Amino acid sequence: MMIKIAPLIFTAIAVSGLVGCTAVPGSGPLTSAINTETTNRTNGSNYAVVPLDTTILSVVRNYRFSGIPESFKGKLGNRQSLTIGAGDGLAVNIWEAAPDGLFSTAERKSATLQLIVDERGMVFIPYVGQVHAAGLTAEALRKSIEAGLKGKAVEPQIQVLVSENRSKVLIVVGDVTSPGPFPVPMRGLKLLDAVALAGGTRKAMFESTATVTRGSTSATLRLEDAVSHPSENIWLASGDNITVTHQPRSFSAFGAVKSSQLVPFPAEKLVLSEALAQVGGLSDRSADAGGVFIFRFEPHDLVQQLIGKRADHLPTDDTRRVPVIYRLDFNKPESFFLSQSFQIRDKDVLYVANHPAAELSKFLTLIVSPLLGVTRTAEAL
Numbered sequence: 001m002m003i004k005i006a007p008l009i010f011t012a013i014a015v016s017g018l019v020g021c022t023a024v025p026g027s028g029p030l031t032s033a034i035n036t037e038t039t040n041r042t043n044g045s046n047y048a049v050v051p052l053d054t055t056i057l058s059v060v061r062n063y064r065f066s067g068i069p070e071s072f073k074g075k076l077g078n079r080q081s082l083t084i085g086a087g088d089g090l091a092v093n094i095w096e097a098a099p100d101g102l103f104s105t106a107e108r109k110s111a112t113l114q115l116i117v118d119e120r121g122m123v124f125i126p127y128v129g130q131v132h133a134a135g136l137t138a139e140a141l142r143k144s145i146e147a148g149l150k151g152k153a154v155e156p157q158i159q160v161l162v163s164e165n166r167s168k169v170l171i172v173v174g175d176v177t178s179p180g181p182f183p184v185p186m187r188g189l190k191l192l193d194a195v196a197l198a199g200g201t202r203k204a205m206f207e208s209t210a211t212v213t214r215g216s217t218s219a220t221l222r223l224e225d226a227v228s229h230p231s232e233n234i235w236l237a238s239g240d241n242i243t244v245t246h247q248p249r250s251f252s253a254f255g256a257v258k259s260s261q262l263v264p265f266p267a268e269k270l271v272l273s274e275a276l277a278q279v280g281g282l283s284d285r286s287a288d289a290g291g292v293f294i295f296r297f298e299p300h301d302l303v304q305q306l307i308g309k310r311a312d313h314l315p316t317d318d319t320r321r322v323p324v325i326y327r328l329d330f331n332k333p334e335s336f337f338l339s340q341s342f343q344i345r346d347k348d349v350l351y352v353a354n355h356p357a358a359e360l361s362k363f364l365t366l367i368v369s370p371l372l373g374v375t376r377t378a379e380a381l
Helices: 002-023 031-039 054-062 070-076 138-149 191-197 223-228 272-278 300-313 334-339 356-380
Strands: 048-051 089-095 110-116 122-125 129-132 157-164 169-174 180-183 208-214 217-222 241-246 250-255 261-264 287-299 321-328 349-354
Touching: 048 300, 054 300, 054 334, 089 122, 089 138, 110 122, 122 138, 129 138, 138 157, 169 191, 191 208, 191 223, 191 241, 208 223, 217 223, 250 272, 272 287, 272 334, 272 349, 287 300, 300 321, 321 334
Parallel strands: 048 321, 169 241, 250 349
Antiparallel strands: 089 110, 089 157, 122 129, 169 180, 208 217, 208 241, 250 261, 287 321, 287 349
């Protein structure tokens, strides 16, 4: 009986071997599959595979990523001179050179006028009449009043102060302690100042984003970026709406790791070595130490620095980002040092490929073992 059954068994094994690569279930592509996909498509690759070394790491670390598009940043990035508006309270101080002037006496050489800008944007100045104030800076209004008093007052000197700012406000809402409207002082107001006026964020700052909306345009950035990079701490303007949102960062881990899962960032910064530790490290039984990958979208100009003109042949999304796969080979000792400096970003995908030997083991378990069971049954008969 064994003589008749054995050829059938070996034939089944051979046929199964032909389809083994596609029939055996797996947790993702092998290292060779990822590398081949990009090397075989000179002008039609769907992504870039970038081996991680000290040079690549330096380029990635030194690249300055801004959460605000340049076109939008230009509108917010320069402080605007604040102007007077309806409802503002003004203190107008007038000095004269002679003791018998319009606003001076023997006892006092100056007078202070407490004014409120009316709904038409006007203020009344004695001996001048109605003066348009809305839309002017304090300096422009000072010159206007001074010109109106010329020839009437004795060498008048004018000072205009905004005593109450009621027209220039912005609104801070969302995950802050004390949301509400806040006046924009004449010196201007920056993003972190506005968040501080609202009592700060309810959650950790590194888990919070701020969306600044001006008219029909908006931009979102992480508050930690405004702290780390002063250029991101943008100037705000009257009428801006700032929405603070709690958005904790996370990365996904798949493949030959001990625990495939969605992992929240435990701290403000997270490097690759720490990310691997979060998921229990590489699987001793199945991991390919030479196939540790980070999947992410990178700005097109950064990818150009990494791979040159090849970046122009890669697809981009609507924000000019390119799909990139960073590869780290943990068979090399220096990779452990690189992993301590490579920063994980929000929504990164960490993937560890299975070792080819692990796939063979799966094949033997799924195909050969049942056939051996058939052999034993036949022998028993």
